[in-house]
Amino acid sequence: MIEIKELKKSFGDLPVLKGMNLTIPSGQATGIVGPNGAGKTTLIKTILGLVKPDSGSICVNETLLNGNWNYRKDIGYMPQVARYPENMRVNELFSFIKGLRNQEPVFEKELIEQFALESELNKPLRTLSGGNRQKVGATLSMMFNPDILFFDEPTAGLDPRSSHKFKERVKEEKANGKTVIITSHIMSELEQLVDHVIFILDGNIRYYGTMKALLEESREDRLEAAIARMMGDDSPAESAAADKPVQNYSNTATEILTF
Amino acid sequence: MKSQTLHILSNEWKTLLRGKWVIGYGLIFLMLTDSLLRFGGGGAEALLSLSNVMLLFIPLVGMIYGILYIYQSREFVELLLTQPIDRKVLYWGLFLGISTPLMTAFIIGSMLPLGWHGILILDGGASAMVLGLGGILTLIFVSLGFVLGLKFYDDRIKGFGFTIVIWLFMAILYDGLVLMLIFTFGQYPLERFVIAVSMLNPIDLARIMVMLEFDISALMGYTGAVFSRFFGSNLGIFTAGGMLAIWLAVPTWLGLRVFKQKDF
Numbered sequence: 001m002i003e004i005k006e007l008k009k010s011f012g013d014l015p016v017l018k019g020m021n022l023t024i025p026s027g028q029a030t031g032i033v034g035p036n037g038a039g040k041t042t043l044i045k046t047i048l049g050l051v052k053p054d055s056g057s058i059c060v061n062e063t064l065l066n067g068n069w070n071y072r073k074d075i076g077y078m079p080q081v082a083r084y085p086e087n088m089r090v091n092e093l094f095s096f097i098k099g100l101r102n103q104e105p106v107f108e109k110e111l112i113e114q115f116a117l118e119s120e121l122n123k124p125l126r127t128l129s130g131g132n133r134q135k136v137g138a139t140l141s142m143m144f145n146p147d148i149l150f151f152d153e154p155t156a157g158l159d160p161r162s163s164h165k166f167k168e169r170v171k172e173e174k175a176n177g178k179t180v181i182i183t184s185h186i187m188s189e190l191e192q193l194v195d196h197v198i199f200i201l202d203g204n205i206r207y208y209g210t211m212k213a214l215l216e217e218s219r220e221d222r223l224e225a226a227i228a229r230m231m232g233d234d235s236p237a238e239s240a241a242a243d244k245p246v247q248n249y250s251n252t253a254t255e256i257l258t259f
Numbered sequence: 260m261k262s263q264t265l266h267i268l269s270n271e272w273k274t275l276l277r278g279k280w281v282i283g284y285g286l287i288f289l290m291l292t293d294s295l296l297r298f299g300g301g302g303a304e305a306l307l308s309l310s311n312v313m314l315l316f317i318p319l320v321g322m323i324y325g326i327l328y329i330y331q332s333r334e335f336v337e338l339l340l341t342q343p344i345d346r347k348v349l350y351w352g353l354f355l356g357i358s359t360p361l362m363t364a365f366i367i368g369s370m371l372p373l374g375w376h377g378i379l380i381l382d383g384g385a386s387a388m389v390l391g392l393g394g395i396l397t398l399i400f401v402s403l404g405f406v407l408g409l410k411f412y413d414d415r416i417k418g419f420g421f422t423i424v425i426w427l428f429m430a431i432l433y434d435g436l437v438l439m440l441i442f443t444f445g446q447y448p449l450e451r452f453v454i455a456v457s458m459l460n461p462i463d464l465a466r467i468m469v470m471l472e473f474d475i476s477a478l479m480g481y482t483g484a485v486f487s488r489f490f491g492s493n494l495g496i497f498t499a500g501g502m503l504a505i506w507l508a509v510p511t512w513l514g515l516r517v518f519k520q521k522d523f
Contacts, residue, residue, distance in 0.1 A: 011522070048341045051522040067519075073343035083334035087277040092270075099266045100342050140338075 001026045002047060002148070002179070007056035009042060016042045018203035019056070024196075026061075026147065029180040031190035031211075033227055034200035040183045041080070043200065044150055048077055061147065073103065076141035080152040082133040086126035090117065090136055093125065097140055106145035114169055115139060115162065130157040138166060148179045155189060167192060187224035197223070199230060206230060263344060267352025268359070275360045284320070285364030288313075293372035302378040303473060306389050309369060310469045313393045314462055318400045319426045321361065325404020326418055328357050333412075337523050350518045354511065358401035362394045369393070388472050392465045395503055399461050402510040409517045429462045453485045458499075461506040468499045 199207040218226040295305040411418035
């Protein structure tokens, strides 16, 4: 269960989260959608403790977040970009994280098998393809059997087969009563995986409810159309502004300066 | 908690050793020390030359290395931060995990030739001082690199720019600037001021300690000479050593503070 109250965060002069209120009950599969820079990743990062809020409160499984870390043992997170130390081998990475979490993995073998990673286990991570690295990230997020799972654009780099397998796995986790939270730009994917949708626009929650209600309300039969319509409802100037800010720094210098 | 720090530390050691260039770094110091001892005359001269090279390069390598680690491991560090682990533990694990291999590479690389040429026994105290100072400078400047990397997390150009400027300033320009100040304000009693100023630069402090140990004020640069006259050898080494310890504590503490409060 995640409870967020009046959450505010700005980076410099730029407000990213503008007083969000949100409750995600246990066992719910939720998709977070919204234009680039709307605050999706910041919201997730705040819940994970990567970003410290300016004001407001977050409770994860009844633990109030105030710089504590133990609550994260119940959380699995698969980041958008999977980059690991180049010389580390896949199984070394796994055993490193195991030691760090001080937890025994529950689904390690199962996930390795499911994502067909056996042949990659002894390879250094730099030699892995982007898709395989994503799969490593997915394995890491789920192998300790946490209650809450965060996937940040999980299938962006996966081929159709892996993507399918990943989705099957997420459905299993869902069936096992896990809280699953996914951000994605691929609406068809969310249609398959989640039943609640949070639509974030410009640092505020524009819509939060079941997918079904959203579709009925907007009188569309596809999520993509419903979301597009909602984005279109707001004044064009506002949605244009929402498309622009933040994250323009992250990629520019990355490649130039890596040796 | 301690075991987790060690866990991170040992993991960094493993990946670094496999990266091989830390070993290369040690080998450079090995070859340098060996050739200095072979061709550069006696032990004291060789140690002095070694310390000159060390005072110039360890700060640069340490800082670049620290900042590069932050930039290169960004996604990995963020992944580690989402694990159930205290930020403090993670900071110490990462910082010690990358600074101690570098420190060890320098110390072992330079110590071996000193050993087989017999200098370690002949000039034990001086050797230990040079090696120890190199180690401490490594820690100081890796942590400065860490601080810069965390401060300019998204602006790498700025981060590297500051690194180079700080290095140029501390390693090369500093003594010259002090000398210029002294020429300009030569009529005033400046001793205390010069001592205070020399304490603000860890490289200067290390240089002063080396010079006091070898007792060669002619090579000391201005700050060293004043230091020696003001404190005398032993007290001078002691004071400079104490200041260096503060220099070690401040950036590491600053790095920890920034790391704990940062939005990743």
